Amino acid sequence: MSIEQLESIAQAMVAPGKGIIAIDESNNTIKKRFDTVGVPNTEENRRAYREMLLTTPGLNQHISGAILYDETIRQSTKAGVPFTKLMLDAGILPGIKVDKGPFPLAGFPGELVTEGLDGLRERLNEYAKLGAKFAKWRAVITISGDAPSGTCIEANCHALARYAALCQEAGIVPMVEPEVLMDGSHDIDECYEVTEATLRSLFASLYEQNVFLEGTILKASMVLAGKDCEEQSDIDDVADATIRCLKASVPASLPGIVFLSGGQSDELATAHLNAMNQQGPHPWPLSFSYGRAMQQAALKLWGKDMAANFAAAQSTVAQRARENGLAALGQWKKGA
Numbered sequence: 001m002s003i004e005q006l007e008s009i010a011q012a013m014v015a016p017g018k019g020i021i022a023i024d025e026s027n028n029t030i031k032k033r034f035d036t037v038g039v040p041n042t043e044e045n046r047r048a049y050r051e052m053l054l055t056t057p058g059l060n061q062h063i064s065g066a067i068l069y070d071e072t073i074r075q076s077t078k079a080g081v082p083f084t085k086l087m088l089d090a091g092i093l094p095g096i097k098v099d100k101g102p103f104p105l106a107g108f109p110g111e112l113v114t115e116g117l118d119g120l121r122e123r124l125n126e127y128a129k130l131g132a133k134f135a136k137w138r139a140v141i142t143i144s145g146d147a148p149s150g151t152c153i154e155a156n157c158h159a160l161a162r163y164a165a166l167c168q169e170a171g172i173v174p175m176v177e178p179e180v181l182m183d184g185s186h187d188i189d190e191c192y193e194v195t196e197a198t199l200r201s202l203f204a205s206l207y208e209q210n211v212f213l214e215g216t217i218l219k220a221s222m223v224l225a226g227k228d229c230e231e232q233s234d235i236d237d238v239a240d241a242t243i244r245c246l247k248a249s250v251p252a253s254l255p256g257i258v259f260l261s262g263g264q265s266d267e268l269a270t271a272h273l274n275a276m277n278q279q280g281p282h283p284w285p286l287s288f289s290y291g292r293a294m295q296q297a298a299l300k301l302w303g304k305d306m307a308a309n310f311a312a313a314q315s316t317v318a319q320r321a322r323e324n325g326l327a328a329l330g331q332w333k334k335g336a
Contacts, residue, residue, distance in 0.1 A: 001171030006215030007255065009133050009173045013093060013217055014256030014285040017325045018064035020175075021317075022260075022291035023053055024097035024136065026069060033295075037303025047075045052302055053295065054083055054092075056314040062325030065093035067136050067175075067289070073127065084131030095175065096132040098123060098163070102140040111152040112140045117162055124170035134173040136219065137163040141178060143186045143194055143226065153201050161205035168212055175258070175289070177219035178202050182263050184226035188233045192223045192241050199249035218250060218257045219289050222272055227263065235268075239275035243282065252283035259286070261293035266320065267334070269293040270327045277330030287328040294320050 013020065025033065030049075031041040039045055050072050053059075066087060073096050076082045084094045100116035114137065124135065139156035141148050156178060164174035178198045180191060199220075206213065223241040225232050233241070246257065261269035269290060276286050294317065302313035326332040 003212055003215060006168060006171070006173055006212060009093065010215050010217055010255040013064050013134060013173065014258065014287050015064050016285070017329050018062055019288035019290070019321075019324055019328055020065045020067060020095065020258055021053065021059075021063050021294050021321070022067045022136075022289050023050055023072065023295070024067040024069045024095075025291070026101070027071065033299060034303070037300055039303045039306075043071070046071065048078075048306065049299070049302065050075065050083065051077050052310060052313055053298070053317055054086060056317045056321075058318055059321060060090045060092050062321040063092055065095050065134060067095040067097055068132075069097055073130050073132065082131070088131060093133040094131050095134040095136060096127045097138075098127070098135045099137040102138075105152055105155060108147075108149055108152055110144060111142060111147050111149060113152065113155045114139045114159055117159060117166075120163065120166050121170070124166055124172055128170050128172055132172055134175055134217070135163075135167050136175040136177060138177040138179055138219075141180045141194060141198055143180065143184050143190060148194060148198075150197075153198050154205075157198070157201040157205040160202060161209040161211060164206060164211045164216055165209045168215060173215055173217060174211070175217045175219050176202060176206070177260065178221075179260060179262060180221045182221075182224065182227045185228040185230075186226040187229050187231060188223060188225045188237065188241055191225065192245050195221065195223050196245050196249050199245070203249065203251060213251055213253045214255060216254065218254060219260055220246070220257050221260055221262050222264075224272075235271050235275050238272050239279060242272075243276055243279055247283070250284070254284050256285040256287060258289035261288075261290045264293065266293045266296060270323050270332055271334070273324065274327035274330055274332040277328060280330060285328070288324045290320075290324060294324070
């Protein structure tokens with residue numbers, strides 16, 4: 001795939017008023033979600049749940065792409081249509097989670113590094129054949145005591161850059177996700193410092209590994225206080241801090257930034273995105289790549305009665321997509 005094609009896919013991922021739905025939960029993670037609504041974690045239930053999400057009428061109006069899990073990218077609808085074909089026919093780009101998850105960083109107790117580079121070239125080539133147009137790799141940065149160390153940040157950013165270079169070699173747009181976790185009692189200022197240091201390290205690593213920035217998407221965490229911090233900032237303060245941090249550390253040549261919801265409530269994730277876009281224009285489009293904040297309400301409905309609540313669950317997904325699509329334009333209004 002040419003450089004120009006990578007660039008046009010990246011731009012399509014952040015088309016005005018559109019964002020990404022993340023449905024790439026591993027089988028262990030989806031089990032936790034299913035457990036909360038009493039759904040057995042079988043392959044057929046996972047397939048049926050993802051079909052409900054991906055066949056939502058009008059999903060393509062506000063969703064540009066969906067991040068899938070290895071099992072999901074190989075699955076089909078009940079009628080036998082491969083999910084990737086269904087998506088591409090609807091103008092929704094198939095994405096794939098390719099990291100193997102975070103593991104303890106040897107020598108640095110309590111810190112994590114994401115693994116999965118071994119065999120990645122071959123896996124990416126297979127995913128490209130299966131229809132993947134973009135991929136995702138998530139690094140996890142924890143704020144606690146003296147953490148994160150510079151070594152932890154550097155190790156994760158180096159892995160993100162190697163992954164990104166391999167993606168582009170395979171004709172796949174890399175989504176790089178260095179998530180600064182909300183866990184902890186740190187305040188918004190400490191989150192700002194760690195997020196800026198992480199993003200500066202990330203873009204230095206991407207540059208060193210000859211990654212084509214115009215064909216890369218950043219999946220960023222917002223700058224906010226840890227969930228155990230007594231002082232929680234208001235929506236506009238979070239928007240201000242996040243924009244300042246991004247402008248200080250992210251090159252303008254990047255085609256776009258999508259945010260993770262990271263454990264925020266559905267409405268708060270939408271409100272923060274909306275507030276940021278109301279402060280625009282910015283050097284890059286700011287959109288969403290939400291998992292739980294797109295799915296939670298639909299899962300509760302679907303889990304109660306998969307057949308009877310199928311349409312109601314889909315209408316909830318469509319509504320969340322619409323609200324976040326409006327927030328990506330700075331046009332969302334609470335309760336509207």
